[in-house]
Amino acid sequence: MPQKQLIYKIEAGDEGRVDRIVARLTDFSRSRVRGLMLHGGVSINQEVTADAGALLVSGDELKIDYDEARKYRDAGPLSAPVRSDGRSKVGGSQRFQLIHQDETLVIVNKEAGLLTVPTEKRESQNLVDLLSRMVNPNRRTKLSLVHRLDRDTSGLLVFGQDQRAADSLIEQFAARKPKRIYAAIVKGTLKDKSGTIESYLQTDKALNQKSNTKGQGELAITHYEVIETLKNATLIQVQLETGRRNQIRAHFAELGHPVLGDQRYHKEKAQHPAWPHKRLALHARSLGFQHPATGETMHFEIELPKEFLQFVSSQKPKTTSSQTTQALD
Numbered sequence: 001m002p003q004k005q006l007i008y009k010i011e012a013g014d015e016g017r018v019d020r021i022v023a024r025l026t027d028f029s030r031s032r033v034r035g036l037m038l039h040g041g042v043s044i045n046q047e048v049t050a051d052a053g054a055l056l057v058s059g060d061e062l063k064i065d066y067d068e069a070r071k072y073r074d075a076g077p078l079s080a081p082v083r084s085d086g087r088s089k090v091g092g093s094q095r096f097q098l099i100h101q102d103e104t105l106v107i108v109n110k111e112a113g114l115l116t117v118p119t120e121k122r123e124s125q126n127l128v129d130l131l132s133r134m135v136n137p138n139r140r141t142k143l144s145l146v147h148r149l150d151r152d153t154s155g156l157l158v159f160g161q162d163q164r165a166a167d168s169l170i171e172q173f174a175a176r177k178p179k180r181i182y183a184a185i186v187k188g189t190l191k192d193k194s195g196t197i198e199s200y201l202q203t204d205k206a207l208n209q210k211s212n213t214k215g216q217g218e219l220a221i222t223h224y225e226v227i228e229t230l231k232n233a234t235l236i237q238v239q240l241e242t243g244r245r246n247q248i249r250a251h252f253a254e255l256g257h258p259v260l261g262d263q264r265y266h267k268e269k270a271q272h273p274a275w276p277h278k279r280l281a282l283h284a285r286s287l288g289f290q291h292p293a294t295g296e297t298m299h300f301e302i303e304l305p306k307e308f309l310q311f312v313s314s315q316k317p318k319t320t321s322s323q324t325t326q327a328l329d
Helices: 018-026 030-038 127-135 163-174 247-254 306-314
Strands: 004-009 042-044 061-066 096-101 105-110 154-160 179-187 194-203 209-212 218-230 233-240 282-290 297-301
Touching: 004 018, 018 030, 018 042, 018 061, 030 042, 030 096, 096 127, 096 297, 105 127, 127 154, 154 163, 163 282, 179 247, 179 306, 194 247, 209 247, 218 247, 218 306, 233 247, 233 306
Parallel strands: 154 282
Antiparallel strands: 004 061, 042 061, 096 105, 105 154, 179 233, 179 282, 194 209, 194 218, 218 233, 282 297
16 A cells, blocks of 8 residues: 555644544554554654654644554564563563654664663673664664764764665764763853864873863864752753764863763862762753755654653752743744
8 A cells, every 4th residue: 555645734622642542633643652652653844753742733744654554563673571661681680662663763762871883892791793683673674873972972873774864964074963962960060151172182192082172083062051950969951962972071071060970070170979879960951963865854752761861850059940941942
């Protein structure tokens, strides 16, 4: 049966969760709708979404691309056991969450503590190997790497289903087209409410990244905005214009405000009594790019980890009761 496309304008009285509205319009079960969304079949205002709980309001445009005969699976073609919250149990204690999957690419939320790719030690517990076996159990080829996150950083990553798709995405990253937004908690109070850090980063003998005043190394540009000032810490939103290794960590350490939990950059100063976690207080929260095959604008956003929420809740200054946590865009 051929692919169908349905475009529906939300009017007053039609508002509600996108999965419920799609289910009503397509006569799909809610589980099947979630599967359709994981395969990129639902767009809100021309942006593909995998968030089944997204709320539609009057004026929104909903587009649905679907095959009436296809049995869209809720979590894609999985070969591994999955918890009730959608997180994989592949690899024992190391877990990740499948956010989106189609024939061209895969989006996941990596938890802190899991390597993106193996090091020279060839660790078996790494995201690219575990995810490749999970989404393509009958293929010997691995997913193709586009970018990576540090082991102790959590958040969104995109992989190509093949090298051609990955190369297209890599070109977008090289041209600084994707929108990458991180949440971070840094030590101390930032002087400015927003700003841009620009420097040339160069790797030293200890493999640390350091700014070079002579213009040697790779250009690194980091934009930031203060979201909330806490007790001897600050919750910030960071947008990367470039994506150098350890860029956020190096830039804020050089400002004298290292990311909490950092064991490489200003280790002693990066400690905080309310942050006992071994992970970094760094989370890739939002990712946007053009789909390599369709050209559609893709945008994915995930919630803050529970460690962040608990820290922010416990570290709000009592003297600023009127201050409220702002939503991260």
